[in-house]
Amino acid sequence: MSTQFLRLLDNRRGVNYSAFVSSMKDEARIAWYPSAGTDFRTLFYLNNAFLGSSPAIEGEDPKEPDIFLYTDYALNDNAFEKILFHGGNPVIHDDGRAKVTLSNIEYLGRIDFESYPDYRLTEENKHFFNRVFYFNATIESADFGSITKPILYIFCCNEQICSEILLPVNAKISHIIHVRYGHGFGGGNSSGHWIQHVLYPLQCEIYIHDGLSHYYENEYRIISYYSEIIPQEPLTILKTIREIDGRGWSDSTRIIWQSVKRNPDISPSYLPESHMRFRRLDLQLQRNYESDISHFLM
Secondary structure, eight states, rough: HHHHHHHHHSSOOOOHHHHHHHHOOOOOOOOETTTOOOOOOOOHTTTTHHHHOOOOOSSSSOOSSEEEEEESOOOOHHHHHHHHHHHSSEEEOOOEEEEEEEEEEEEEEOOOOOOOOOOOOTTTTTTTTTTEEEEEEEEETTTTEEEEEEEEEEEHHHHHHHIIIIIITTTSEEEEOOTTTTTSOOOOEEEEEEEEGGGTTTTEEEEEEEEEEEHHHHHHHHHHHHTTTTTSSSOEEEEEEEEEETTTSSSSSSSEEEEEEEOOOOOOOOOOOOHHHHHHHHHHHHHHHSSGGGBBBB
């Protein structure tokens, strides 16, 4: 149902995005990078050229993603803001070793999320919060040449889009990247450990992370707030297939690729009657999908 999720955001405002969605003959393979900020190194690390140069120690990598879903509730990069809103210099990064350029930028609208307890629309963030963009990102390096991938960028809370859209529409997210969450490019204040609870419900195949997440107050708050749709415990068995030096990407000394399998010994448990907002969105999404999906975006 990953292509259904992409279609929900296709209001025909973006010619390139509409063409991409229409080109999907099979279910789209989506790589989700929550709290991504302006870190486009995923194009490099999830590309077959890199993966071939650092083969899996056990098992094999899943197919490459067709599109990257980037989410972040903050916009802390002035150059990125100028590119998106003012047509600034499309080069977002160039350190002499790698160069990242954005092209074909399209504004698709704003998602009609209700206010979330800690993060809401304000005078300071209203020019970007809950807004959706589509563009191509190209990373060029001497080692692996040029790589271009489409990016769907949504400025929103990670847990909100996961619990109110991705899970209700049964979206399949083949890759989840959990690197520098909340302490680098993204700028948040959570370690994102709750993501391990949704790996199986999102039908994730490969989980890429820096091993820095842990439970603390914010993780429990998220799991409690969306306790009707986020399982109360992880449902997976994670098996390491690759580990690389992470110092060029994260604050961690390692980045780990782990395959995701269902743990048959754990039954999913949920807490009813907590918050019902995802059901409102679930019905809205289904209605939009069956009729005029353009109402999903403002």
